[in-house]
Amino acid sequence: MTREKRRKIIRTQRTRTGLGLVAAISFIAGLTDAIGLRLSGDFVSFMTGNTTRAAIALADGDWSHGFVLLAAIFVFVLGNALGIVIAHLVPRRMFGVLASVAMLLAFAAILEAEQFRLLRFYLVVASMGMVNATVEHIEGLPIGLTYVTGALSRLGRGIGRFIMGERNLDWTIQAVPWFGMVSGAMCGALLGLAIPDHALVVAAALTMIVALSSLFIRRTLHWRFNQRTLSSSRRR
Template identity: 60%
Template sequence: MTRQRRRHIIHRRRTATGLALVAGISFVAGMTDAVGLLLSGDFVSFMTGNTTRAALSFADGDYGHALILFFALWVFILGNALGIVLAHTLSARRAFVVLSAVAILLAGASAVPPEWNRLQFYLVVLSMGMINATVEHIEGLPIGLTYVTGALSRFGRGIGRWLVGDRNPRGWLIQCIPWTGMAGGAVTGAFLTHYAGSHALWVVSVATLMLAFATALLPRSLQLHFQQPIVPARRRAL
C-alpha cells in the first residue's frame, strides 16, 4: 500500500468518525432544545430567536422577559467559553470532558424545583453553549452543533456553486448531518417531554453521558483533531 493510499484511507475514516460524532451530538442537542423549549417556553440554543423575542418583548414593554432573554445570550456565550476552557485544560480527551460536563449540568437542571424554573432554563442554556466545544470542524470545514442556520446557509450556497459548475461537494454536503441529527433529536425530545414531562431532562442527561463514554473510546489524537488549535501570542522581540 502506497503512502498516499494510506493517507486517503486515514482521511476517510477520520471524516466518517467525525461526522458520526457530529450526528450524535446534534441529536442530543436537538433533544435538549425541544425539551428546554417545552419546559421553559424559550429557546435554549437558538439565540437568534431569543434575540428577536427579546427585542419584541422590549418593544411591548415586557422588560422583565426581555432581560431574561438578553441574560440568556450571555449565559450561552459563557457556556461556549467554558467549554473551550475545559476542553483545552483538563484532558486530551476533549469531547469526553465537555460532554460529561454537559451531562452533569443537565442532571443538575433536572433536579431544580419547579419554583426555580429560570435557574433550570439558564443551566440548560449554559450546557448548550458548552456542547459546541466538542467538535469545531471536520477536516477544516466548520460545523455547527446547536445552530443549523449556518449549516443550511452553507448547504444552500453549495447548491448554488454546483449549479454554476462547481463539482466539489466536500464543503457543503456534510452540512446535512447536523441538521438531520438536530431534527431527529428535536422530534424525540418533543415526544419525550409529552410523556415524561420535566423528567425528560434526566433522560437527555443520561443520553449525553452515554455519548460521552462512547467518545472516550476514540483515540486522543482524533479528539484533538476535531478542535481548533490554540495559537499562543508571539513573544515580543527583545
C-alpha cells in the same frame, strides 16, 4: 502502504467519525432544545430566535422577559467559552466537555421547584453553549452543533455552486447537523409530553453515553476536531 495512502485512509476515517459525532451531538442538542422550550417557553440553544424575541419583548414593554432572554444569550456565550476552556485543559477533550454538559443537564433536571425555574433554564442554556466545543470543524469545514441556520446557508450555497458547475461535494456534510437536530427535536417534543418531569434526565443520560463512547475513539480520529489555541499549539 505509502504514507500518502495511509494519511488518506486516516482522513476518511476521521471524517466518518466526525460526522457520526456531529449527528449524535446535534440529536442531543435538538432533543434538549425541544425539552427546554416545553419547560421554559424559550429556546435554550437557538439564540437568533431569543435575540429577536428579546427585542420584541423590550419593544412591547415586557422588560422582565426581555432581560431574561438577553441574559440567556450572555449565558450561552459564557457556556461556549467554558467549553473551549475545558476542551483545552483536559486530556480527553470530547469526554471532558460532554461529561460536563451531562452533569449540568442532570443538575438542571433535579431543580423541579418553581423557584428554581430560571436557574434551570440558564443551566440548560449554558450546557448547550458548552457542547459546541466538542466538534468545531471536520477536515477544515465548519460545523454547527446547536444551531443549523449556518449549516443550511452553507448547504444552500453549496447547491448553488454545484448548479454552476462546481463538483466539490464537501458541502453535503452540512445536512448532517440539520437531520440530527430535527430528529432530536421530534424526540424531545414527544418526551416533553410523555415525561415532562424526567425528560432532562434522558438528555443527560444520552449525553453521558456519547461522552463515554468517545473514550473508545482513537486519538488520531478525534484530536483535530477542535481549533487549537496558541498555547496548545506551542505545547505540540
